[in-house]
Amino acid sequence: MFPGGCFLYATANEYRARRGPIRDRVRQHRAAWDRQLAVAILEDQRAGRIRKSVDAADLVVELTSYQAGANLAALLGDREAFRRAERATRERIRRLAGPELKIPRGTSFGSGVGLLRARRSGV
Secondary structure (H helix, E strand, C coil): CCCCCCHHHHHHHHHCCCCCHHHHHHHHHHHHHHHHHHHHHHHHHHCCCCCCCCCHHHHHHHHHHHHHHHHHHHHHCCHHHHHHHHHHHHHHHHHHHCCCCCCCCCCCCCCCHHHHHHHHHCC
16 A cells, blocks of 8 residues: 555546546456456466355455555544454455464554455465
């Protein structure tokens, strides 16, 4: 996360009601990020690391919601809320992958992708 929070979230917030190329570009980045998360989830489902019954699109919404909450908490200096978003992300990923998942301290939790990648690498 950048000082001052996530650039994409800040820009999305500022330009959400303004039509034009900046908002269009933010939407493109957001869609690309959602696709990247969905691909990681689907790959892990195919590999048996995430239950197939999990709806990938729903999980993308969950993970990006945690990310948005963590970003806002960081901007407001609310460490407890940031830790709660981090913990919620960690627990959600654990429930998907099972108790054998070991998540190292310091893993990025803003999006969940770091957790999915950690799972794939066996750390």
